[in-house]
Amino acid sequence: MKYFIYTFGCQMNIADSERIATVLKDLNYKKASKIRDADLIIVVACSVRQSAVDRIFGLIPKFKNLKAKTILTGCVLNPDKEKLKDKFDYILDIKDLNNWYKGSQYPCDYLNIPPIRERKFIANIPISSGCENFCTYCAVPFTRGKLKCRDHNEIIREAKDAVLNGAKEIWLLGQNVNDYKSENTDFPKLLKMVNDIPGKFWIRFTSPHPKDFSKRLINAMVSSHKYGPYVNLPLQSGSNSVLKRMNRPYTYEK
Known part of the structure; x- marks a missing residue:
């Protein structure tokens, strides 16, 4: 049995696909090099961007003459699920990946499923999910x-594990990545912990929220000799009235 995964959207969806690949490998599936050779086609979708949804509708005609079963998962809004439910055999919640089949050996948090990465150079590591x-x-x-x-x-x-396997870029991922908290560990502390891992690699993260971009985080970035000379800070707008309509809790001046 062979599988083929289409991934649309952000790095988080890429990380999801890497975990799906692990589950399928344990079910004795092998990766198909071409869609026509697949017995199972999985589309990891993104409703956050309309262009990604449009691409899924453009992809569906390719399934017409194939015998493969199809699964839709990923970031999918309910209205998009309704539009697509007749186009796929199954629509499954990515958060339930560990329950996709009986006898799963994986923990309840699907993000802890070890990934199968195609690109060893870059490790997309989700530290949180949701917002x-x-x-x-x-x-x-x-x-x-x-x-x-x-x-x-x-x-x-x-x-x-990623560094030991040759990763040179560690991307810490979250929809609001710098709002991370785990027991007594917040995002600045986590950044320092990753920086202290032995090896030569860069650290990057996405996507942060300006309201959580503290001085402690800035100091952690400055003091880290592995953090790359790069920052993604989505201010969204320079207009206070627009920011208010966006429900962004800060002003241009701040």
Whole structure:
């Protein structure tokens, strides 16, 4: 049996696909090099961006003459699920990946499933999933749910394994990555812990929220000799009235 995965959207969806690949490998599936050779086609979707949804509709005609079963998962809004439910054999919640089949050996938090990475150079490591900011333009709280943070020990374990396997870029991922908290570990402390992992590699993260971009975080970035000369800080707008309509809790002056 062979599988083929289409991934649309952000790095978090890439990380999800890498975990799906692990589950399928344990079910004795092998990766197909071409879609026509697959017995199972999985589409990891993104309702956050309309262009990604449009691409799924453009992809569906390719399934017409194939005998493969199809699964839709990822960040999918309910209205998009309704539009697509007749186009796929199954629509499954990515958060339930560990329950996709009976006898799963994996923990309840699917993010702790070890990934199979195609690109050894880059490790996309989710540290949290979901968001509770409810910006007026964003679908994430409705597709990913409330903020849920991984145990910091699991994150460090995955980062160490990635470095040992040749990763030169460690990307810490979250829809609101710098709102991370696990017991007594917040994001600045986690950044330092990753920095202390032996080896030569860069550290990057995405996507942060300006309201959580503290001085402690800035100091942690400055003091880290592995943090790359790069920052992604989505201010969204320079207009206070627009920021208010976006439900962004800060002003241009701040």
